[in-house]
Amino acid sequence: MQSWKxxxxxxxxxxxxxxxxxxxxxxxxxxxxxxxxxxxQHNVNSTTTTLGGVLSQDLLAGVSMDPFPLASLVADDPxxxxxxxxxxxxxxxxxxxRVDSRERRKKRMIKNRESAARSRARKxxxxxxxxxxxxxxxxxxxxxxxxxxxxxxxMAAHNLITPCKxxxxxxxxxxx
Amino acid sequence: MSRxxxxxxxxxxxxxxxxxxxxxxxxxxxxxxxxxxxxREFKPSEVVNQPRVEVGGNxxxxxxxxxxxxxDAPSPSxxxxxxxxxxxxxDIPGTTDATFGRELMCYEPPRPTMGIHRxxxxxxxxxxxxxxxxxxWRQNFNTKDFAEIYNLGxxxxxxxxxxxxxxxxxxxxxxxI
Numbered sequence: 001m002q003s004w005k006x007x008x009x010x011x012x013x014x015x016x017x018x019x020x021x022x023x024x025x026x027x028x029x030x031x032x033x034x035x036x037x038x039x040x041q042h043n044v045n046s047t048t049t050t051l052g053g054v055l056s057q058d059l060l061a062g063v064s065m066d067p068f069p070l071a072s073l074v075a076d077d078p079x080x081x082x083x084x085x086x087x088x089x090x091x092x093x094x095x096x097x098r099v100d101s102r103e104r105r106k107k108r109m110i111k112n113r114e115s116a117a118r119s120r121a122r123k124x125x126x127x128x129x130x131x132x133x134x135x136x137x138x139x140x141x142x143x144x145x146x147x148x149x150x151x152x153x154x155m156a157a158h159n160l161i162t163p164c165k166x167x168x169x170x171x172x173x174x175x176x
Numbered sequence: 177m178s179r180x181x182x183x184x185x186x187x188x189x190x191x192x193x194x195x196x197x198x199x200x201x202x203x204x205x206x207x208x209x210x211x212x213x214x215x216r217e218f219k220p221s222e223v224v225n226q227p228r229v230e231v232g233g234n235x236x237x238x239x240x241x242x243x244x245x246x247x248d249a250p251s252p253s254x255x256x257x258x259x260x261x262x263x264x265x266x267d268i269p270g271t272t273d274a275t276f277g278r279e280l281m282c283y284e285p286p287r288p289t290m291g292i293h294r295x296x297x298x299x300x301x302x303x304x305x306x307x308x309x310x311x312x313w314r315q316n317f318n319t320k321d322f323a324e325i326y327n328l329g330x331x332x333x334x335x336x337x338x339x340x341x342x343x344x345x346x347x348x349x350x351x352x353i
Binding site for chain 1: 182183184186213214216338
């Protein structure tokens with residue numbers, strides 16, 4: 001967050017880069033291919049700025065250092081993915097490729113576990129909510145039906161009495 | 177009532193965004209007639225325009241604040257922009273809807289690029305009508321802190337829905353690992 005304060009100095013260079021980004025994102029729905037992202041990250045360095053006062057989430061997502069999309073490439077071609085990513089600096093501590101892949105696999109497993117937990121939570125929350133809705137609607141239905149029946153009874157009782165009152169009767173009052 | 181809170185707990189909205197609270201006011205929100213129930217899925221195309229937000233309560237003189245955030249920005253597995261402020265409306269009179277309030281942060285249609293995001297809408301009851309300053313930026317908003325700063329207390333209602341990118345395949349990647 002502190003890095004945002006530096007944006008004043010980088011503003012001129014940033015605006016050009018951001019214009020390119022926003023035009024490319026406007027054209028493409030998905031995340032741009034990773035190699036162009038990585039070169040972008042060197043310039044941006046996790047800073048954010050506003051473009052015309054509006055900074056949408058997908059632009060920010062593009063800027064941020066998210067290793068997630070790269071993880072999918074790991075099994076296919078670990079070394080080229082690493083070298084293209086610019087993650088080399090963090091990897092210098094573990095030069096052994098076997099240890100590397102083990103670490104990566106562990107991280108992958110953890111992420112997958114979290115993702116699975118989120119998926120289960122999502123599913124559970126949805127079914128929970130559906131059950132609540134069903135209960136609520138059944139209750140409402142029950143209540144409304146009872147109200148309807150009551151009203152019908154009242155109406156029927158009323159109908160038997162009132163018409164007689166409303167009708168005009170002609171009675172014979174003449175003496176003949 | 178307690179089961180509605182369970183959806184918020186199970187979906188980790190209570191935990192990631194809010195503390196446990198008691199629902200006191202009705203909050204009905206729909207996008208073009210499609211009502212938001214916790215955990216329901218909406219596509220970005222369905223949420224491109226701001227929803228209709230009907231606030232309960234029983235008094236026109238009580239004012240409410242509506243906050244809409246995305247706690248899973250930019251990706252649920254790496255939410256370093258949590259929470260991303262999508263919408264902020266204050267001074268909504270009770271029994272009316274959000275159009276009667278004052279928009280401090282205009283509605284930004286959700287456009288998640290990675291993963292399945294939760295979009296949380298929280299309603300607070302205001303003590304009065306004091307000056308509220310919108311944040312300078314949308315990312316890294318904190319609903320709890322915001323409520324504390326402006327003495328909004330505990331939420332009186334909350335609901336959330338799920339949203340993923342238009343061509344999303346339910347959180348699964350296209351290519352096998």
